Amino acid sequence: MSKAQETVLEIDLSALKHNFDYLKSKLQKNTKFLAVVKAFAYGSDADAIALYLQELGVDYFAVAYTSEGVVLRDAGVTKPILVLHPLPVSFETIIERCLEPSIYNWKVLDEFLQVASDKNQKNYPIHLKFNTGLNRLGFNLEDIEPIHSITNASEAICIKSIFSHLAASEDLTEKAFTEQQIRAFTSITEKFITVFDYKPVLHLSNTSGILNYPEAHLDMVRSGIGLYGFGNSEKENKNFIPVAKLKSVISQIHHIEKGETVGYNRAYKSEATMTTATIPIGHADGVGRQYGQGKGFVIIEGQKAPIIGNVCMDMIMVDITSIDCEEGDEVIIFDASHTAEHLANTAQTISYELLTAISQRVKRVIKK
Structure with missing residues (x-):
């Protein structure tokens, strides 16, 4: 992992x-x-x-x-x-x-x-x-x-x-x-x-x-x-390689019982026993509230983990019930495979908005 x-x-x-x-x-x-x-x-x-x-x-x-x-x-x-x-x-x-x-x-x-x-x-x-x-x-x-x-x-x-x-x-x-x-x-x-x-x-x-x-x-x-x-099209996207990869880390894992809620305003209520991961990225970093409530998702160990509840200023919570992972594991917000355009589409917006919203407090690493 x-x-x-x-x-x-x-x-x-x-x-x-x-x-x-x-x-x-x-x-x-x-x-x-x-x-x-x-x-x-x-x-x-x-x-x-x-x-x-x-x-x-x-x-x-x-x-x-x-x-x-x-x-x-x-x-x-x-x-x-x-x-x-x-x-x-x-x-x-x-x-x-x-x-x-x-x-x-x-x-x-x-x-x-x-x-x-x-x-x-x-x-x-x-x-x-x-x-x-x-x-x-x-x-x-x-x-x-x-x-x-x-x-x-x-x-x-x-x-x-x-x-x-x-x-x-x-x-x-x-x-x-x-x-x-x-x-x-x-x-x-x-x-x-x-x-x-x-x-x-x-x-x-x-x-x-x-x-x-x-x-x-x-x-x-x-x-x-x-x-x-x-x-700007599925056909042409195949000829390009996204330059930016936004990644984070699982900072904590929670085991949630049926009927418990997750996040601000108790926006998500569990319908069954489940496992969630908390990721240190939020709307202050450019992942807006429109990606919450199950619309957006991240990638953990090659699998989709839906964002549940409301996006917080500095954190998101995702459903990892069916994913074998642990605290400290890498989380992909977007990369060349799960692109910014794919994530933006979940919130009915465009890659331009998601890319340009990434906060300057997010560390940049240049790969040459």
Whole structure:
């Protein structure tokens, strides 16, 4: 029986390389690769992930917020870093740390242009985000000429890329909508090139765009979830290896009599004599309450152990009545076989949410 000592998130860099190589195999030789490492690299370890991808030759990184980019710079990342959702309060930091902002509306454009001018910048790289149907962030087609008028009057900034984001590229029942987005972005790029008289880097595809829409790879692609081992479909998942393995340990075993209850609010009542194990991981670690009441399960000695009762802040209790195990044995929350996607499905959510919820108090161990 496998023994363990504590709750640990293992991060397998060989799996990361496998996923990176697979995604790269889908691209033309000259298509650039942007790695999305926001949210602690999807709940793993942004420093370790980014530094290794930098070794592997990734062209660009993207984060959501400026603070995430600062962490990468402090860790030694030298590749360009796109900040996808910068706020004006961080513009000075962006320039000081050589980060590149996504500019998505007039307020952000005006304020960044002012800060860049005040800091005597020349041709500071920015990226223009356009809305093609996700309706979250972005300029529209009719904004291109006014943007040209404003930016052409200043030498402080230069537009390094223009991009948009696909809303449903993983869902082939929405193929018509995705193709409509691709056409809309094509119209935007054609008008931009005509008005500005040069061609910036063009990027549109996320992980599922890479896999399902090769015509939309353009000059650069952006991958997040694919790097971490998920292809957004049963077919494609077979080509990826999940990077993260979350494991814990049986800290105590209880023998429960019929009619006894387990956990807070007496949420579980035993219908027969049973055995439970207490595991030191809970909703403060990212395993939310939605996984309780028998919905979620962990793996002990290769068998499913349902989570019973309510998930506690620091603990879960599982049914091990039919499992031959003992205190100190290893518990798999998710790994390459019992994946985060499998566990997330039990609570009707997605792997992204489960992965990014793993608390920073959970120890990270890097395997290379």
